[in-house]
Amino acid sequence: MPGMDGIELTRRFLDRGGAAPAPVLMLTARGSIDDRVRGLGQGAVDYLTKPFDPQELRARVRAQLAYRRLSARLNAAEKLASLGALSAGLAHEIRNRPTASSTRSRRCASCCRRSSPIPRTRSASSST
Numbered sequence: 001m002p003g004m005d006g007i008e009l010t011r012r013f014l015d016r017g018g019a020a021p022a023p024v025l026m027l028t029a030r031g032s033i034d035d036r037v038r039g040l041g042q043g044a045v046d047y048l049t050k051p052f053d054p055q056e057l058r059a060r061v062r063a064q065l066a067y068r069r070l071s072a073r074l075n076a077a078e079k080l081a082s083l084g085a086l087s088a089g090l091a092h093e094i095r096n097r098p099t100a101s102s103t104r105s106r107r108c109a110s111c112c113r114r115s116s117p118i119p120r121t122r123s124a125s126s127s128t
Helices: 006-014 033-041 054-095 098-116 121-126
Strands: 025-028 046-049
Touching: 006 025, 006 033, 025 033, 025 054, 033 046, 046 054
Parallel strands: 025 046
Antiparallel strands: none
8 A cells, every 4th residue: 555554554543443443354465474463463353465365355254243243242241231230239229228227227316315325235235
């Protein structure tokens, strides 16, 4: 490509921000291991060298698209699981309103009205 190589284009494409970009498969004449490592390091998900087999390219594109679909499904499932856990916790709190701390608060309020100390429970008095 005139003016910019595929590795620089990949870097700029992935640095744009916003929604998750499409997966980048590099198809290039540069076949050295250093070029492959650089391309994958810049964010390419696959790297093919020329000459290439069109069937292999199609298979790699299909694999990346399947991976993207599975990743989106997993993300949606994780969000639903989080929402389920949150709603289960809220339902538990609603069903179990009187807690031990609210029982203690009621006992404390009744003692304050009588102006006497909080009566000890049996377990507290037996431990002294």
